Amino acid sequence: MWRIRLxxxxxxxxxRTLQVHGLIHLSIGGEGVAAAVCRQLRDNDAVYSGHRAHGxxxxxxxxxxxxxxxxxxxxxxxxxxxGGSMHLVDKEHGFMGATGVVGxxxxxxxxTALTQHLNGTDRVTVVFFGDGAVxxxxxxxxxxxxxxWRLPVIFVxxxxxxxxxxxxxxxxxxxxxxxxxxxxGFERTTVNGSDVPAVHHAxxxxxxxARAGEGPMLLECVTYRRRGHYEGDPERYRDPVAEQEWAxxxxxxxxxxxxxxxxxxxxxxxxxxxxxxxxxxxxxxxFARDSPFPEPELSAQLVYAK
Amino acid sequence: MTEQIxxxxxxxxxxxxARAMREDERVIVLGEDVAExxxxxxxxxxxxxFGRERVRNTPIxxxxxxxxxxxAAQSGLKPVVEIMFIDFITLALDQLVxxxxxxxxxxxxxxxxxxxxxxxxxxxxxNGAQHxxxxxxxxxxxxxxxxxxxxxxxxAAGLLQSAIADPNPVVFVENKSLYFRRETVPDPPEPxxxxxxxxxxxxxxxxxxxxxxxxxxALEAAQRLxxxxxxxxxxxxxxxxxxxxxxLAQSLRRTGRAxxxxxxxxxxxxxxxxxxxxxxxxxxYLEAPIQRVGAPYTPIxxxxxxxxxxxxxxKEIEAAVRVALEWGEYDAEPWEHGxxxxxxxxx
Numbered sequence: 337m338w339r340i341r342l343x344x345x346x347x348x349x350x351x352r353t354l355q356v357h358g359l360i361h362l363s364i365g366g367e368g369v370a371a372a373v374c375r376q377l378r379d380n381d382a383v384y385s386g387h388r389a390h391g392x393x394x395x396x397x398x399x400x401x402x403x404x405x406x407x408x409x410x411x412x413x414x415x416x417x418x419g420g421s422m423h424l425v426d427k428e429h430g431f432m433g434a435t436g437v438v439g440x441x442x443x444x445x446x447x448t449a450l451t452q453h454l455n456g457t458d459r460v461t462v463v464f465f466g467d468g469a470v471x472x473x474x475x476x477x478x479x480x481x482x483x484x485w486r487l488p489v490i491f492v493x494x495x496x497x498x499x500x501x502x503x504x505x506x507x508x509x510x511x512x513x514x515x516x517x518x519x520x521g522f523e524r525t526t527v528n529g530s531d532v533p534a535v536h537h538a539x540x541x542x543x544x545x546a547r548a549g550e551g552p553m554l555l556e557c558v559t560y561r562r563r564g565h566y567e568g569d570p571e572r573y574r575d576p577v578a579e580q581e582w583a584x585x586x587x588x589x590x591x592x593x594x595x596x597x598x599x600x601x602x603x604x605x606x607x608x609x610x611x612x613x614x615x616x617x618x619x620x621x622x623f624a625r626d627s628p629f630p631e632p633e634l635s636a637q638l639v640y641a642k
Numbered sequence: 643m644t645e646q647i648x649x650x651x652x653x654x655x656x657x658x659x660a661r662a663m664r665e666d667e668r669v670i671v672l673g674e675d676v677a678e679x680x681x682x683x684x685x686x687x688x689x690x691x692f693g694r695e696r697v698r699n700t701p702i703x704x705x706x707x708x709x710x711x712x713x714a715a716q717s718g719l720k721p722v723v724e725i726m727f728i729d730f731i732t733l734a735l736d737q738l739v740x741x742x743x744x745x746x747x748x749x750x751x752x753x754x755x756x757x758x759x760x761x762x763x764x765x766x767x768x769n770g771a772q773h774x775x776x777x778x779x780x781x782x783x784x785x786x787x788x789x790x791x792x793x794x795x796x797x798a799a800g801l802l803q804s805a806i807a808d809p810n811p812v813v814f815v816e817n818k819s820l821y822f823r824r825e826t827v828p829d830p831p832e833p834x835x836x837x838x839x840x841x842x843x844x845x846x847x848x849x850x851x852x853x854x855x856x857x858x859x860a861l862e863a864a865q866r867l868x869x870x871x872x873x874x875x876x877x878x879x880x881x882x883x884x885x886x887x888x889x890l891a892q893s894l895r896r897t898g899r900a901x902x903x904x905x906x907x908x909x910x911x912x913x914x915x916x917x918x919x920x921x922x923x924x925x926x927y928l929e930a931p932i933q934r935v936g937a938p939y940t941p942i943x944x945x946x947x948x949x950x951x952x953x954x955x956x957k958e959i960e961a962a963v964r965v966a967l968e969w970g971e972y973d974a975e976p977w978e979h980g981x982x983x984x985x986x987x988x989x
Contacts (some may be wrong), residue, residue, distance in 0.1 A: 382717065416750030425749035432716060433749065437740050443706040444741060447713020447721075454670070454695060454719065474736070477706030484701065638747045639785050641754035641809040 337532075337588050338613035340367040340391040343400060346617050347390070347407060351567040356407040358420045359436075363391040365530075365562035366494050368587030370395040372535035373462060373492055373555075376543055382432045382448045382461040384441040387422045388494075389434030392464050397429035400616055401623035410627035417630045418638060439472025441465065442491070446478055449487035453549065460546040461489045468499025470513050482552040483520040490542050491517075491554040494529060496561040501573045514556040522552050529557030530587040533594065560585040647829040651820045654795035654827060655684050655760070658802045659722060663692050666720060669806060672698040672711060673724030673760075680726065682762070682821055708734035708759065712742045712811075715757040720806060728763035728815065729772050735780075742811040743786030757811040758802070764817035764855055764905055765953055771941035776854075776906035778815050782882050782915065788812040788836060789882040793820065793857035796827040797880055800834030808836060817855045817905070839886035841893070845873030848963050849893040851916060852878060853904040856935070856954065860903055863959040874963060882912055890916070891923035898929035899966040903959050908936030909986040930969030933962040939987060 344364050350356045363370065366388075374383060374395030385392040393403060398414055406413030407421050414426050422436035432448060435441045445463035452459045469475055470493065482489050493513045497504050510516055514524040523542065527534045535557055542553040562582060564571045583589070595601035649657075662669045671688055677699040679686030689697040700707045704725055711723035725731050731738070738759065745753040765774035781789045788810055792798040798816070805812040842857065843864055852860035857878045864874040875893050879886060894900050900920060902913040917932040935958045943949050 384713075414750070415748060415752070418750045419748040423744075423748040425745075425752050427749070427752040432713075433745070433753070435741065437736060440709070440736055440740060443709020443737060444713035444716065446706065447710040447715070447719075448717040450710060450714050451717040451719050474705050474709060477701070477703035478709075480701060481703060481706050481710065485698075635747075638751050640788075641746045641751070641756075 337367045337371045337591065338610045339400065339616065340370060340394050341588055342610070342613050342617050343394060343403070343620075344390055346621065348563070348567055350408070350621070356421070357409045358422065359387070360407070360421050360567040361388040361565065362563045362567065363388045365582070365585065365587070366496060366559035367391050368532040368591065369492065369494050369529045369535055369557045369559060370464075372532050373539050376536070376540060377430065377460070377462065379428070379430050381459050382430050382445070382452075384432055384445040384448075384461070384463040385424075385434040386438060386441055386465050386469065387434065387436050388466065389424050390421070393424050393426060393431050393434070396426070396431045398424070398426040398431055400620040404617075404620040405624040405627045408624040408627075409629060410624055411630045412623070412627035416634060418634070439465065439469040439474045442469070442474050442478035445489055446482055446487055449482070449489040449551070450485065452488055453485070458547045458549065459488075460543065460551075462492055463489060464492050464494060466499065467493060467495040467497065467504055467513055468507065470516055471499070471507055479517050479520060483517075483522050486551060488546045488549055488551040490539070490546055491552060492539075493554065493556045494559050495556055496559045498561055498565070500565045501569075512556065514554055517554050522554065524554040524556070526556040526558065529559035530585045530590055532587055532591045644828045644830065644832070646826050648824055649795050649827050650822050650824060651795045651798050651816070652682055652684050652822065654799040654831070655802060655816070656686060656688070658799045658831065659685065659688060660691060662722075662803065662806045663688065663696065667696075668718065668720045669722065670696045670698065670714070670719055671722050671724070672700055672707060674700055674702055674726050676724055680724065682818065684760075685724065704730050704733035705737055709737040709741060711757050711759070712737055712745070712755055715755045715811070716745060716753050720756050722758040722760060722806065725759060725761040727773050728761045728777050729775050731761055731777060734759075738781075738787065738811070738813070739784050743784045746810070747786060754809045755811045756809045758805045758814055759811065760814045760816065762816035762818050764819050765942050765949060766819045768944050768946060768949060770944040774942040776904065776937070778813075778882060779906060779910060779912040779915070781813050782912055786811065787883065789815065790836060790880070791815045791854045791882060792880060793852075793854050793878050795825040796831065797834055797840070799827065799831035801836065801880065803831065803833050804836050812836070815854070819855045834880065836881050837884040837886055838881070839877050839879045839889040841875065841877050841889065843874065843876040845875040845897070847873045847897055848875070848899040848901060848966055849890070849897045850874050850876045850959060850963065851890055851900060851902045852876060852959070853882075853912065855905055856903040856959070859956040860959055862956040863963065866956070866960055867963055872963065872967065885919070887919055887923060890920060894920055894924040895927040898927050901933045901935060901959060901962045901966055903935040903954065903962070905954060906936055907939055908934050909939050911936050930966045933966050935959050935962050
């Protein structure tokens with residue numbers, strides 16, 4: 337989680353000086369979900385994400401140096417600089433893809449789950465999406481289809497209460513995303529996304545079911561979006577009172593308190609983890625800066641697969 | 643040994659799907675009603691042979707179904723997804739345009755999408771404005787897609803075989819008017835590579851480039867013109883993307899005159915792209931402006947009198963050839979004597 341937090345804080349800095357490119361959406365405040373979910377997966381399990389994808393990729397195993405190089409548009413980026421922040425793919429680690437079209441990843445996840453089903457493996461597919469995606473047409477179609485075909489897919493909704501600039505109340509009359517799937521009769525639950533152990537336990541139970549080839553399931557994690565919709569968002573819509581919630585909703589601070597309180601970790605170890613993460617990120621920035629920009633011919637070479 | 647057998651377009655597609663599924667268990671078929679054969683029976687019998695796990699009926703959810711096919715292709719299957727009418731491709735365009743076409747590129751080559759999207763368009767059955775369109779030009783505008791449009795059963799079989807083997811998303815556009823004609827084809831079918839045009843008739847006076855249903859009409863027009871001593875060359879590009887421009891341009895350099903014919907609305911149709919590429923490739927050889935034959939700039943009407951008037955065919959092609967041949971002999975602008983299909987309306 338420190339790796340995600342510090343990576344994204346560094347990306348925010350680099351964005352201000354235009355060293356990373358394109359629209360950047362940060363997951364600060366919601367890292368606990370990525371960490372608790374992806375840590376339990378294997379490389380050959382598939383993860384699909386949306387536009388706020390850095391945390392999911394990092395938690396799934398994408399190396400920070402190649403991720404940073406991608407955001408900086410370099411040749412050694414995980415997608416050779418062709419994808420960028422919203423279209424990350426790291427197939428080797430089962431990170432099958434982020435997408436910039438809200439809700440567009442759900443059908444793709446079903447497709448990979450169908451492959452897993454027909455191949456008779458115990459692999460699973462996890463798809464992350466925000467509460468804003470729930471109102472997209474593909475989501476409704478995908479929920480129905482996943483239920484109908486009983487695909488081994490786990491829907492993980494990060495409900496941060498905001499769809500871009502607008503609060504959930506202005507987008508839907510349904511407060512709980514887990515209620516949206518109620519008529520389809522599959523397992524669903526809502527947990528506090530800032531409570532990392534709670535996310536871990538809820539997901540572990542679903543994962544066991546999915547490994548047995550059963551599904552789908554929906555895990556709704558209520559999270560907090562610390563930053564704007566994108567870096568540079570003027571956030572005129574933001575309620576300043578909500579800022580005060582940060583201290584109690586920061587999943588990282590809560591996890592450290594929980595670890596120290598339960599004698600699972602001491603303060604010195606926690607600090608060391610943070611320091612190591614910070615060093616790794618500075619190395620990633622150096623790696624990315626040393627990597628050349630791609631040659632102009634690259635684009636035309638990758639339009640079609642050979 | 644290759645024999646000649648009698649078949650139809652529908653049977654040729656059906657047999658090719660069955661053969662592909664027999665040879666490669668990664669090939670699956672999915673779409674609305676496909677396990678029941680669909681309204682034109684293109685997938686009839688496949689569910690009996692291969693079961694409903696591999697021949698999957700889907701809900702009426704074109705967007706998600708197309709996306710499922712993309713995801714399945716990304717993870718190792720070779721899906722052939724059917725969109726029952728090309729008019730409904732509007733609902734699947736996000737997955738096709740934003741996901742399928744770009745996954746290989748955006749991932750820096752990590753992902754590929756060996757997907758075939760079969761669909762059918764075309765007018766003539768009084769189905770009206772939402773079940774009769776020819777929308778292929780939209781798809782040719784998206785880098786990353788291949789677009790195939792066979793005009794006969796033999797090409798349908800050969801191109802479908804190539805499309806299934808291709809590691810890229812291929813949109814396979816059929817035309818309902820071609821479905822049930824009796825045709826003679828080679829058995830076993832001969833593979834047709836994607837990106838190679840076919841010259842159906844040679845001639846020295848004019849090049850007719852025709853797509854899909856209009857290929858037969860072009861041959862009919864050529865026959866009528868031959869009675870007047872006019873020798874038309876008829877070429878079917880067969881695939882729009884990638885395009886065999888060489889074959890078309892070589893012909894045009896010999897004849898100096900070209901007519902492009904398709905069923906889609908002329909304005910913004912694929913004929914516009916063909917005309918632009920051809921004039922650039924053969925400008926110095928042109929004896930007349932390249933003529934286009936297509937549908938007028940209106941939605942497709944239902945009433946037989948209106949639809950028959952709407953549908954371009956041999957008559958329009960023949961008239962366009964005469965305009966090309968007589969170019970310079972008229973004082974009037976070509977559209978004033980009605981031989982050129984209506985362009986976009988002017989303000």
